[in-house]
Amino acid sequence: MKVTVDQESCVASGQCVMTAADVFDQRDEDGIVELLEDQPTEDRAEDVRQAAALCPARAIRVEGQSGFVR
Amino acid sequence: MTSTLGSADANAAEVPEYPMSRAEGCPFDPPPQLRTMQREAPLRRVRLWDGSTPWLVTRYDEQRALLADSRISSDPTNPGYPAPAPVSDEHSEGSPVSFILMDDPEHxxxxRMVTAPFTIKRVEAMRPFVQRIVDERIDEMLTADGPVDLVEAFALPVPSLVICQLLGVPYADHDFFQRNSKVIVHRDSTTEQRNAALGALAExxxxLVxxxxxxxxxxxxxxxxxxxxSGELPRREASRMGVLLLIAGHETTANMIALGTLALLEHPRQLxxxxxxxxxxxxVASxxxxxxxxxxxxxxxxxxxxxxxxxxxDEVIRAGEGVIVPNDIGNRDPDAFAEPDRxxxxxxxxxxxxxxxxxHQCLGQPLARMELRVVYSTLYRRIPTLRLATDRENxxxxxxxxxxxxxxxxxxW
Structure with missing residues (x-):
């Protein structure tokens, strides 16, 4: 799976870091998302999809998404 | 145009008034009328105090879609905005509205000027401090013999102490700011009372700034x-942001602590x-x-x-029409949560x-979550016999x- 983030749209809610801290991080100065791993392994897929679904700014895109997570 | 509604009396009569009341004896549940509306349609019109008839959106998916839609504005200066109170003097001097009532890019x-202390890392670093406050407050409660008011003794001081530490507000002034924020969040406060309280807090x-x-x-x-x-931020805006964060930082979490405790006491097996x-x-997290x-x-x-x-x-919300999104009923949508009322x-x-x-999703949510985790994992463990000292009816x-x-x-206890 391939993950991309949009730092312009991000509102620093921190939901992604709470859900998958090994894939997403936050900039110290304003909490905006930083991607630690743009090709997470398949065993991280569920959490990464959950993070994308929870993002209030819809700033996370996941390609190779096989299932819908709310 | 909304005149189509006004022209047909039969239709007008069917438009329910908003806000609605909760059912007697069901203090944890949203108003039953919202549930009925949710069953009937994802959105329909309601009537507000001023006779206006904005859309009320009741289902989870539509609520999320609209709140994430940049064509939907939070700015009350736009015509058609469904104001919650008769005289909405939101942009008066000293108003704490700040960026919660603005749209991007200014929002x-x-x-982004205030998000740094709310990163997951910074919030986690505050956890030992929060744990200490929680333990100290419990120690103090336990020195009392008789019943105590959990709101006064615990639920309000804990988040107040935390937000004071984060903002750099002296907790010694808590009587002053708690009294004023109470007026601001009270639905029945008059505009004069609310503005006076806002003015006092802004000053x-x-x-402090x-x-x-x-x-x-x-x-x-x-x-x-x-x-x-550095000239990046007008001083008046800095004060407004301070007021906003101070109020938001303790009113919400304090109510979650006290109401959450009551809910758990009524579910003893889960507690x-x-x-x-x-x-x-x-x-604890779940x-x-x-x-x-x-x-x-x-x-x-x-x-x-x-x-x-x-x-x-299957509806069209026209430009200039108000939209109200009561997330309380969205959180009870059976399509999003199985057996939502349980x-x-x-x-x-x-x-x-x-x-x-x-x-606009709450920027303080990592802090609120951490505080609530510390509270819910500590309070009932340290006072295992905690119980109501009055009847629920009181x-x-x-x-x-x-x-x-x-x-x-x-x-x-």
Whole structure:
């Protein structure tokens, strides 16, 4: 799976870091998302999809998404 | 045009008034009329105090879609905005509205100035401090013999102490700012009362910002003062942001602590499970999410207005029409949460909308979550016999507040 983030749209809610801290991080100065791993392994897929679904700014895109997570 | 509604009396009569009342004896549930409306359609019109008939959106998917839609504005100066109160003097001097009532890009610019202390890392670093406050407050409660009011002794001081530390506000002034924020969030406060309270808090925060200009500390008001110094931020805006964060930082969490305790006391089997859970267990985390979903204390309905025509669920919200999104009923949508009216601390409720959705979603949520995790994992473990010191019928609920909760919660052990 391939993950991309949009730092312009991000509102620093921190939901992604709470859900998958090994894939997403936050900039110290304003909490905006930083991607630690743009090709997470398949065993991280569920959490990464959950993070994308929870993002209030819809700033996370996941390609190779096989299932819908709310 | 809304005249089609006004022209047909039969139709006009069918438009329900908003806000609605909760059912007697069901203090944790949203108004039953909202449930009926949700069953009937994802959105329909309601009538407000001023006779206007904005859209009320009741289903989870449509609520999320609209809150995340940039054609839907949060700015009350746009015509058609569904104001919650008769005289909405939101832009008066000293108003704390700041960026929560703005749209991007200005909203994003200001919001990003205050997000740094709320990153997951910074919030986790505050955990030992929060744990210490929680333990100290419990120690003090336990020195009392008789019943105590959990709100006064615990639920209010804990988040107040935390937000004071984060902002750099002296806790010694808590009587002053708690009294004023109570007036601001009280639904029945007159405009004069609310403006006076806002003015007092704005003046107070302005004084603090002034002090941080010359004598900065390690806190958010000092960060804002530095931005004032560099010309990035008008001093008046810095004070407004301070007022906003101070109020938002303690009113909400305080109500979640007290109302959450009442809800758990009424579900003793689940409370026992929680008590047995370790400090940082998944059960503590899921309890926080479930109580946020189930109690949904910000019960006024989020207010928006369409800037363009928006098609949704076979309806068209026209440009200039108001939109109200009561996330309390969205959090009880059976299509999003199985058996939504059942409290179940083991369910995965992370997709709830207690913090809203879209670009305005609560920026303090990591802090609120951490505080609630520490509280829920400590209070009932340290006072395992905690129980109500009055009959449930004697507890009065904040039906009249923009933040829901209990006024007092007499407990003993």
């Amino acid at each position: 994003a610019r200001l919001r 107070y925060l302005d004084g 002034g002090r941080k200009l010359t004598d900065p500390g390690e806190d958010l008001l000092s960060d804002l003062a530095a931005r004032v110094e 026992a499970e929680l008590r047995e859970a370790g400090d940082d267990s998944e059960l 309890t926080v999410e479930e109580l946020l979903r189930y109690l949904h204390i910000t019960h006024n309905g989020r207010r928006r207005v369409a800037l363009e025509d928006v098609e949704i669920a 409290l179940d601390i083991r369910r995965d409720a992370r997709h709830h909308m207690a913090f809203g959705f879209g670009v 507890i009065s609920f904040k039906h009249d507040g923009s933040v829901y909760g209990v006024y007092e919660l007499p407990v003993t």
